[in-house]
Amino acid sequence: MQGMILNEYKTPLSWQSVPDPECGRQDVILRVRANGLCATDLKIADGAVPTVSLPHILGHEAAGEVVEVGVEVRAVQIGDHVTIYPTQSCGLCDYCRLGQENYCLTAPRSGFEVDGGFSEYFRVPERNAVKIDAQVSWESAAIIPDALASTYHATMQRGRIQAGETVVVVGLGGLGIHAVQMAAIMGANVIAVDIEPDKLNAAREFNSKAIVNSMQEDLPTIVKDLTAGVGADVVVECVAGSAIPSVLQTCLSCLRLGGRLVVMGYGYGLPVTMDSADLIYGQWSILGTRASTLQDVVNVVRLVEDGKLKPMVSDIFSMEQANEAMASLREHPPLGRIVLT
Numbered sequence: 001m002q003g004m005i006l007n008e009y010k011t012p013l014s015w016q017s018v019p020d021p022e023c024g025r026q027d028v029i030l031r032v033r034a035n036g037l038c039a040t041d042l043k044i045a046d047g048a049v050p051t052v053s054l055p056h057i058l059g060h061e062a063a064g065e066v067v068e069v070g071v072e073v074r075a076v077q078i079g080d081h082v083t084i085y086p087t088q089s090c091g092l093c094d095y096c097r098l099g100q101e102n103y104c105l106t107a108p109r110s111g112f113e114v115d116g117g118f119s120e121y122f123r124v125p126e127r128n129a130v131k132i133d134a135q136v137s138w139e140s141a142a143i144i145p146d147a148l149a150s151t152y153h154a155t156m157q158r159g160r161i162q163a164g165e166t167v168v169v170v171g172l173g174g175l176g177i178h179a180v181q182m183a184a185i186m187g188a189n190v191i192a193v194d195i196e197p198d199k200l201n202a203a204r205e206f207n208s209k210a211i212v213n214s215m216q217e218d219l220p221t222i223v224k225d226l227t228a229g230v231g232a233d234v235v236v237e238c239v240a241g242s243a244i245p246s247v248l249q250t251c252l253s254c255l256r257l258g259g260r261l262v263v264m265g266y267g268y269g270l271p272v273t274m275d276s277a278d279l280i281y282g283q284w285s286i287l288g289t290r291a292s293t294l295q296d297v298v299n300v301v302r303l304v305e306d307g308k309l310k311p312m313v314s315d316i317f318s319m320e321q322a323n324e325a326m327a328s329l330r331e332h333p334p335l336g337r338i339v340l341t
Contacts, residue, residue, distance in 0.1 A: 003015075007054060030124070060111030061147065065082075087101050143337045152296050162188070166226070200212075
């Protein structure tokens, strides 16, 4: 088969021949139809993720059609459309038994510690293949396990957003535009924040209470004005890169007493500082969040199939154009996700 291979860090991927995957007794092989492109893929290509070894096939957001199943596979059959949960958890540790697969200390992840979906065919354990209705497009199906399920985990499981709460979503890229939808589905009053007009306009589709361009307006002041001086119950931070330290300071300034800050955006080597007195007197909860659980993916698939949640795909490239797609993502992070087909 052919795949886009990372042979050296900080160099273009190479479209080359690689061995076909072998199907184990509890595995499925899928013909890859689409892959979401995530900012973490850029970190991997740059050598910033220490658990990745070379040569490597990227791709942790994949969807495809099942073409082979192992002899012990029961829940999935040839022809099924599936989206792939990337964390291949052990199933035996305390975290796994509690349904917290994203905490599993020994779990390899597709596109990280094991090869991912930037190839014609892809092998995964049966339990990682989540069936999805054939009416859902391949592009939408591919981005569910990360762009959507990660925001579901961040807002529902970590942030525990409740109906009637005020939720500020900062950064409306691949994660943030879906966080806006999640919070709205939960009945929250959403304040959507970005510095780019096209992303702010897109947030209007999802019943945001307010749209704020933080380059032109003082965000903490607006949040306080909209909440009678109290502040937001929850702030979901979805900005990555060098701006994180300053963005997090702004996010904290938006919180009410006892508010929750959910941090989704990250960068290696970027420390976060705050006044310890503000933390104590504010009684804030600062919550890191990473990836999702398998059940989160199942729940999001149901929301997408029911038309309650809209996967946002910004651009589509062919797999052979992965380098161009990654350059586009690096230059201008889009609304929603870039997808390779």
